[in-house]
Amino acid sequence: MKVPRQADLACGNWGVIGPRAGKATFIEVCSEKGANLVEGAVKKGVLATEAANPKGLEIRGKVEGAMMKLGEKWRKHDFESLGEGKDRLKKIMSETSRCIKCFSCISACPICYCVECTTKNPTYVTPGQLPPNFMFHLIRYAHIADSCVNCGQCEELCPAEIPNALFMHAQQVELEKMFGHVPGVDMELPLMAYVEEKEERGRLRNTGSDMIYENVFNPVIK
Ligand code: SF4
Ligand code: SF4
Incomplete structure (x- = not known):
């Protein structure tokens, strides 16, 4: 755009x-x-x-x-450099292994708004470990990829020069193909995963059941 x-x-x-x-x-x-x-x-x-x-x-x-x-030409060029499938995953894992967990990508992202950030939950991301385990990045991809507007801030501010925006935008494009939601343009919520953070976290703690993923992905998988 x-x-x-x-x-x-x-x-x-x-x-x-x-x-x-x-x-x-x-x-x-x-x-x-x-x-x-x-x-x-x-x-x-x-x-x-x-x-x-x-x-x-x-x-x-x-x-x-x-x-x-x-823009289209460069997007094609940049996406091609990522490869496909497992190669893409390997590339992302290799690049993100430079992460120093400074949280700049999280604090700068206009889409990241949880009060209680899951990347700070020791169950998922081991405190004091650098680079953080890959779950740190997976949490961001899972939470943001459907809504990423490719503003570039997470990449611009990364001290480890990890191409975060490219990784996220590449995933967003795949999700857009699957679900048709165009972030930054569609005024509807992405997918169907609207929850009140406090209540949902309480429910997750009590039941261990991830309702968001059950609701969103089960109909697709079935
Ligand atoms: S900005 Fe870069 S170094 Fe900092 S947490 Fe994000 S990916 Fe890691
Ligand atoms: S490029 Fe996407 S993930 Fe990165 S800061 Fe902007 S909206 Fe957030």
Whole structure:
């Protein structure tokens, strides 16, 4: 996605040409809320608007198309470098073996929001062990892969230069093929795994039964 039209306003400089180049912002108004925001700002005198230049519009479309193609090309290239199946798993295990468990990938992720992080549960991830056992990364993949928006933060901030975003995004693409949920675009919840964290953790502790996986994957496996 190069122009986020699922947002209320998409702002940028593609399409700003002529004397306005470098001085104005191209705004795509994508919702009523966005329209009200712009209108309100104009009324308050903090924003001046004018219709987009038709030539600029055409250029904007062309730049967007070219960038989409470039993005697709690089995604293909990056996914190919991961290999398939067991090779991919081996690659992920090898790269993540550099992890120093700094938690940057967790604290920076816009999708990670659990109050009680399972990666800090000693049953799954042995405290004080570096690199952490692979479960540390598996927990992240299991929790986030259906919702990853490929923002890149987990990779950008990783001191061990582990390509975390690439790994997660590659898994998200597979899940999207299976379940059709497009994170960051679909306003519905991904899959069917909505639970209240506190109650679900209490239930898990009491019963040991993972309802999320039973509900979500059993219908698929059957
Ligand atoms: S940011 Fe990198 S080193 Fe830190 S916990 Fe995540 S994967 Fe490990
Ligand atoms: S790329 Fe995905 S997993 Fe990484 S921080 Fe962004 S949303 Fe989270």
